Amino acid sequence: MDAQQLLALDNAHVWHPYSAIGASLPIFPIASANGVRLKLVDGGELIDGMSSWWSAIHGYNHPEMNRALQAQIEKMSHVMFGGLTHEPAVMLASRLIELTPAPLQTVFFADAGSVAVEVAMKMAIQYWHAKGQATKRRFLTLRGGYHGDTFGAMSVCDPETGMHSLFRGVLAEQYFVDAPNCHYGEACSDDDIAPLRRQLEQCSDKIAAIILEPIVQATGGMNFYSADYLRSVRTLCDEYGVLLICDEIATGFARTGKMFACDHAAIAPDIMCVGKALTGGYLTLAATLTTEEVSATISNGEPGLFMHGPTFMANPLACSAALASLKLLTDSDWSLSIKRIEAGLENGLSPCRALSAVTNVRVLGGIGVVELKQPVDMAVIQPMFVEQGVWVRPFGKLVYLMPPYLISDRDLAVLTAAVVKVIESA
């Protein structure tokens, strides 16, 4: 099919993320991808600034990733996980336990990030049920968060941007406090943490867990907040007897400059969700990790098992991709790569600070954000980026970059220059 045929059928029949059928917003057919370049069907290449939403950390069509998947296909692509087990799953679980904070000791494999969040929430509810505290079944979270699109996950997303009003009566009602106002690198005072403390004082008997994105509130607004704040949350959770769920689906696997964002604050959650970059962007896979205490309590309580089990749980191909991706990551000097990207983003995006349309430019690890005064017009701005030979997908007032870790300094400079130029002329 040529680009025209593809687009006609796509426009008539295919839903895209947060889209409308027949909306005729610009959309670009991709034929293949290699390294940090996406190849368009009608010719031309784009330097990837998105890592396919945090996931393709090693770029595309990576020979070692390909080899690992080909080898696994020859053995088995899938086998049910009820009553059976296999080396890719067991090895991946062991590896995740090594890499994450020490108290996390068990791994539940899920098929996508949203499912990993559902699993985390169910674990917290079952934990308190098993401890005879069945009233603790709601969640406390931060405004400006994003945790996925299934109903449980949606209920803890920001109520405004998540359009909770549209789903009133169906969506569980949770407790919210304002997003942290103390920025990354700054201290945080008792005032900053007071709203959270107040909620816990009033209703910790109803709260199973606090769920949040550590350090970086990603899709909900790219808010980089104080490690002090996260440390205080951990302390409050212990003080008031609620679990802490850290959703590391966006931040995990070195994107923020630490292997996990929790590591900025040197804390361990009771439950952690990982996804997105887990398989290096090759296949869908996520995981929910928890402590000995939580898994033992659930397993020894009523009904004596954890109530979840997806058909494609621990898919061997996805687990093999994850093992290969983790090997590439941990064999590399990832800390240095992220520092290099951080410097390139800071350097390349800093001219945006002088633009009248811009309110803020911030960089943390491999994430560079330009915040605008007005939301972008996607119909206008998206083709402008493509014209510049880069793939950048803004949302709302945010134009942001999170390139694959192996991007060269030269490509990074092209990417940031394109952002400056497009914002300037839009």
Ligand SMILES: *Cc1c(COP(=O)(O)O)cnc(C)c1O
């Ligand atoms: C993307 C994301 C999710 C949802 O993951 P999916 O794989 O899209 O279901 C959950 N939490 C965070 C922090 C995310 O960034």
